[in-house]
Amino acid sequence: MGSTSTKIKLRTSDQKVFEVEKAVAVQSQTIKYIYENGCPDSVIHVHSVSGDILSKILDYCKKHVNSAAGKEDISPEELYEWDANFVKVDQNTLFDLILAANCLKIESLLDLTCQTVANMIKGKRPEEIRTTFNIKNDYTIEAEEAVRRENKWAFDMLGGVGTMVIEELADDTMSKCVTNTKSRVCVIAANQIVMMRSISKLANKKSIDVYKQPQNPTTPRIKESVKQRNVGTGFIELFFHFKCKM
Amino acid sequence: MSAAQRRRVNVHPSDEPESDYSGILNEGILLLLFESIKWDLQVLCLTASVNRKLRAIAKRLLWRKLCVFRAPCMVAALANGAPNGRIGGGWDALAKLMFFCSGCESTRHFIVSRAIPGHFTQASRFSKTSGRSFLAKKCRGDLLFVSDPCEHPMGDKEDDLGIFRGVFRGFMRSKTRACLLRRQVPFDERVRCPYCGTRVWSMTAARLVPKSAARRLGSGDRRLEYFVCVNGHLHGACWLVPLSSDEEVCDVGEEDVDGDDDDVNEDHAGYDEVDGDACSHQTVTNGSTSSLGEDVLGGGPIDLLLNL
Numbered sequence: 001m002g003s004t005s006t007k008i009k010l011r012t013s014d015q016k017v018f019e020v021e022k023a024v025a026v027q028s029q030t031i032k033y034i035y036e037n038g039c040p041d042s043v044i045h046v047h048s049v050s051g052d053i054l055s056k057i058l059d060y061c062k063k064h065v066n067s068a069a070g071k072e073d074i075s076p077e078e079l080y081e082w083d084a085n086f087v088k089v090d091q092n093t094l095f096d097l098i099l100a101a102n103c104l105k106i107e108s109l110l111d112l113t114c115q116t117v118a119n120m121i122k123g124k125r126p127e128e129i130r131t132t133f134n135i136k137n138d139y140t141i142e143a144e145e146a147v148r149r150e151n152k153w154a155f156d157m158l159g160g161v162g163t164m165v166i167e168e169l170a171d172d173t174m175s176k177c178v179t180n181t182k183s184r185v186c187v188i189a190a191n192q193i194v195m196m197r198s199i200s201k202l203a204n205k206k207s208i209d210v211y212k213q214p215q216n217p218t219t220p221r222i223k224e225s226v227k228q229r230n231v232g233t234g235f236i237e238l239f240f241h242f243k244c245k246m
Numbered sequence: 247m248s249a250a251q252r253r254r255v256n257v258h259p260s261d262e263p264e265s266d267y268s269g270i271l272n273e274g275i276l277l278l279l280f281e282s283i284k285w286d287l288q289v290l291c292l293t294a295s296v297n298r299k300l301r302a303i304a305k306r307l308l309w310r311k312l313c314v315f316r317a318p319c320m321v322a323a324l325a326n327g328a329p330n331g332r333i334g335g336g337w338d339a340l341a342k343l344m345f346f347c348s349g350c351e352s353t354r355h356f357i358v359s360r361a362i363p364g365h366f367t368q369a370s371r372f373s374k375t376s377g378r379s380f381l382a383k384k385c386r387g388d389l390l391f392v393s394d395p396c397e398h399p400m401g402d403k404e405d406d407l408g409i410f411r412g413v414f415r416g417f418m419r420s421k422t423r424a425c426l427l428r429r430q431v432p433f434d435e436r437v438r439c440p441y442c443g444t445r446v447w448s449m450t451a452a453r454l455v456p457k458s459a460a461r462r463l464g465s466g467d468r469r470l471e472y473f474v475c476v477n478g479h480l481h482g483a484c485w486l487v488p489l490s491s492d493e494e495v496c497d498v499g500e501e502d503v504d505g506d507d508d509d510v511n512e513d514h515a516g517y518d519e520v521d522g523d524a525c526s527h528q529t530v531t532n533g534s535t536s537s538l539g540e541d542v543l544g545g546g547p548i549d550l551l552l553n554l
Binding site: 150151 | 269270275278282283295338342345364365506
């Protein structure tokens with residue numbers, strides 16, 4: 001064997017049958033193992049995966065196999081984009097994909113789906129996370145404050161620096177950060193430290209306009225204005241508006 | 247989750263009634279999620295803050311798994327070969343102890359000119375050998391891990407401050423605790439454990455600070471203090487003599503061959519066998535693979551704080 005047109009049959013929990021190319025199906029380590037150790041002509045049962053989910057998963061596997069084999073002319077960036085769109089599904093589907101990717105042992109898909117969920121949590125406040133996942137807040141105000149204090153330690157950074165990262169500095173960029181520090185804020189854009197400001201200096205001004213001298217000639221000159229407001233105990237929200245001049 | 251509980255259409259979150267069935271409340275999914283992101287601390291802290299159920303799952307299961315992942319060797323030693331069991335003070339307190347320098351305030355026997363706030367630490371090294379130096383002679387049978395001191399410069403006119411923490415194995419059955427109870431040492435009035443909030447004993451007041459502790463830290467003559475809480479967590483501070491001193495901090499025969507201390511992308515703490523004694527020390531490192539991970543830029547002391 002070794003023919004690329006070998007097909008494998010898969011039957012799902014809801015009795016749907018899929019016939020797929022072997023190269024695609026064996027992206028799943030589970031299917032690969034069963035195929036190589038069982039009878040290759042019979043149908044492989046995927047008990048815990050439904051037809052809809054398997055269909056999506058097979059799309060993923062096909063795309064990645066074709067891309068790796070050079071059958072499709074697709075750059076790594078385009079594949080990355082495709083993956084990002086692939087996980088734009090409702091949450092129930094996303095969680096089903098996680099369970100199925102684990103069951104079928106497709107590591108790259110498991111990482112992709114888990115990372116997607118992690119990104120819904122990291123960098124967010126608890127109330128935003130509750131909204132995202134439709135979870136009822138069952139804390140009283142006092143209890144919530146106690147839990148917040150209990151869990152803030154992983155965010156208390158040395159030197160009390162709050163940092164905001166901007167991926168790309170376009171001509172006109174607006175960005176917001178919430179910092180729980182009272183001392184300094186540091187802004188990083190395109191991997192360079194663009195500015196560091198003492199929050200106490202910002203405190204007395206509603207907005208400031210400052211030109212920063214570029215550290216090297218290729219760095220754009222940046223004019224920024226900053227507004228700040230209190231958003232609860234110990235938190236300040238800073239709203240930056242950058243204008244670039246190349 | 248049964249098919250009846252799932253819906254297949256794209257639904258905007260605000261259109262749905264609040265639900266107890268979100269997949270994020272499912273233990274199986276949480277385990278897969280955290281394994282995939284290598285037990286990112288900030289994500290776990292946020293998850294544990296969302297609602298009571300998630301906090302309970304975190305306390306029972308997720309914090310334990312995080313500790314085992316980040317410090318397999320030390321956890322195995324502390325849990326007495328029963329890592330599925332409980333640990334004094336809880337696994338969340340141990341995780342905080344591994345990754346949080348508690349800062350320092352003036353206390354009865356140790357005065358600082360200004361208070362240092364606690365802060366997250368990216369990587370720390372805990373050592374049993376080091377811990378031995380903190381045990382009074384009669385308590386040397388106890389097993390205690392202590393971290394290297396976290397160094398805090400205090401200005402030109404003062405020595406650097408060294409802040410350290412540690413944890414006992416099986417504190418309830420330890421000689422140290424028996425000694426404290428026998429001597430009827432009272433709890434310190436003001437200080438509380440920064441990791442689990444319980445009462446603490448001042449080891450200076452209890453006269454249980456051996457000379458070896460100051461030598462071990464590279465501190466001057468007895469300029470240190472540390473506290474032990476009822477769950478066996480230790481925290482303390484010392485003045486660090488400038489390094490032109492003759493005294494070396496490490497013991498002969500203990501080699502730190504773990505070259506991963508400074509690699510913030512290391513996602514698994516390694517351990518070494520030294521002198522035939524498995525796991526005399528353990529480096530715990532927080533390496534996150536999440537897309538918004540902790541990167542140190544430009545070699546400077548800048549850490550990322552993400553919107554909290």
